[in-house]
Amino acid sequence: MNFSKKNNKNKNVKHMSKKVILSIAVIAAVGLTSCKKEAKQVTETTTTEVSKELAMTDISFGVRGNCGMCKTTIEKATNSVEGVSSATWDVDKKKIDVSFDDSKTDAMAIHNAIAASGYDTEKASGDLEAYNGLPGCCQYDHDMAMNQ
Numbered sequence: 001m002n003f004s005k006k007n008n009k010n011k012n013v014k015h016m017s018k019k020v021i022l023s024i025a026v027i028a029a030v031g032l033t034s035c036k037k038e039a040k041q042v043t044e045t046t047t048t049e050v051s052k053e054l055a056m057t058d059i060s061f062g063v064r065g066n067c068g069m070c071k072t073t074i075e076k077a078t079n080s081v082e083g084v085s086s087a088t089w090d091v092d093k094k095k096i097d098v099s100f101d102d103s104k105t106d107a108m109a110i111h112n113a114i115a116a117s118g119y120d121t122e123k124a125s126g127d128l129e130a131y132n133g134l135p136g137c138c139q140y141d142h143d144m145a146m147n148q
């Protein structure tokens with residue numbers, strides 16, 4: 001007669017451990033998205049693909065930001081502009097190099113896309129709502145010198 005009760009208890013234990021595993025997974029995920037993975041982001045300077053980029057316009061301008069996560073956000077925003085073929089933001093120089101097809105987009109559209117993601121460029125101020133949504137460590141100083 002004790003059997004069913006025992007079974008119930010077992011179920012509960014199983015349930016509990018699932019919950020524990022789940023919360024560990026959540027903690028691990030949160031840890032992974034922290035800004036600490038900067039070291040992983042090695043700046044790549046692409047000098048190859050010259051022939052492919054002959055038809056491309058290359059520009060370079062200042063963009064404020066702090067860390068490797070900023071780099072990811074800034075480059076993602078830039079690459080989302082149709083016609084952009086490459087984007088490399090330099091965390092030390094606070095500067096981005098962009099190659100794009102000028103029959104598909106222009107420099108101002110790129111400035112605006114970066115600003116929409118929360119980051120200041122030389123020609124456009126970062127969207128404040130997006131800025132406030134950035135992780136704390138990415139909330140750069142608005143007086144930061146750029147294009148150094």
Ligand SMILES: [Cu+2]
Nearest residue numbers: 067069070138
């Ligand atoms: Cu950052």
